[in-house]
Amino acid sequence: MLSRDDDILKIAEDWKKAGHGVALATVVETWGSAPRPTGSHLVINDEGTFLGSVSGGCVEGAVVTEALDVISSGQPKMLEFGVADETAWNVGLSCGGTIRVFVEKVGS
Amino acid sequence: MKAETLAQLNAERAARRPALVVTDMASGEQRLVKAKDIAADELSGELDRHLRMGKSGMVEVNGRKLFITVHAPTAKLVMIGAVHISQALAPMARALDYDVTVVDPRTAFASPERFPDIPLIAEWPDVALPQLNVDPYTAFVALTHDPKIDDPALTHALERKCFYIGALGSRKTHAKRIERLKQQGVSEPALARIHAPIGLAIGAVSPAEIAVAIMAEITATLRMPKDAAAAKVKEPA
Known part of the structure; x- marks a missing residue:
């Protein structure tokens, strides 16, 4: 990964400086055909605005919801998305892979 | 990630110097490793390999799961x-x-x-x-x-x-x-x-x-x- 897309980390820093609560989500493990490689980032602020991508659009909505929790609690979370169960079509990866996403708060 | 770590990481990226972030998946504990500090780091082998391949990934060290995020400049x-x-x-x-x-x-x-x-x-x-x-x-x-x-x-x-x-x-x-x-x-x-x-x-x-x-x-x-x-x-x- 030659990092073309990670100006989002600069935006995370700017959001934080502007007084926003900010969370950083990172793809930490993938199995099967995953749309985005490990290390891909999504940044989320307390208004629910997000930038970047952890799955090419499949699970970002769910990650944003969890990220808002992480912003208020300060506790990091590990999320897993796949097609292993029937709910998968709601927040799953249609490509058949599984990804694990680490969500952490950008602290003060 | 501490705001300070993020600021340091962005400074390295802006200067086109490679940097890696090591995150302990269990504790959330995290540290930034700048390119110049890789050789002396306890994870030097893993850090060097991941940076060379430009690939972030999970490693297990002494039973701890550590995630290495690679930030390499565009060549x-x-x-x-x-x-x-x-x-x-x-x-x-x-x-x-x-x-x-x-x-x-x-x-x-x-x-x-x-x-x-x-x-x-x-x-x-x-x-x-x-x-x-x-x-x-x-x-x-x-x-x-x-x-x-x-x-x-x-x-x-x-x-x-x-x-x-x-x-x-x-x-x-x-x-x-x-x-x-x-x-x-x-x-x-x-x-x-x-x-x-x-x-x-x-x-x-x-x-x-x-x-x-x-x-x-x-x-x-x-x-x-x-x-x-x-x-x-x-x-x-």
Whole structure:
């Protein structure tokens, strides 16, 4: 990964400086055909605005919801998305892979 | 991630210096490792491997799961010489995600018609190169065959510690080049860094094939452990 897309980390820093609560989500493990490689980032602020991508659009909505929790609690979370169960079509990866996403708060 | 860590990481990225973030998946504990600190780090082997491959990933150390996030700058390719080989090399390097620039003071060569969509600088190296921020994440190739253009460019690339420096020309041409550069005070270890004849020995004939050989050699230098890359490119044809 030659990092073309990670100006989002600069935006995370700017959001934080502007007084926003900010969370950083990172793809930490993938199995099967995953749309985005490990290390891909999504940044989320307390208004629910997000930038970047952890799955090419499949699970970002769910990650944003969890990220808002992480912003208020300060506790990091590990999320897993796949097609292993029937709910998968709601927040799953249609490509058949599984990804694990680490969500952490950008602290003060 | 601490706000301070994020600020430091962004400062490294803005300066085009590689950096890695190590996160303990159980505790959330996190630290930033700058490129200059990798060698002395307890995870130096893993950090070096991940950085070289440009790939983030999970490692297990003493039963702890650690995630290594790699932040490597976008590699650049600076070509001296808007020649036929450059016309084949430029789109190839772009496809491999390099930021490509072509420098040639000869305006007949450095024309947009010959290089559609490729940034061109029709200036001598001493004017063109300082503005390009040639750095250790830059691959640098000198392809003009003209010592007036290639020599000062190569000297600049050596000073800026480009990860790959290659020069077109036969062994005989290169021997003469070495003599000239030596007389200008370039050290022997620096001269040994120049890949010449340029490119992996794959029997390349056409400009496009030579471009493949060059791009393969650049890739090997970027991705393989230093010793292995050196062994590979020194293999005789």
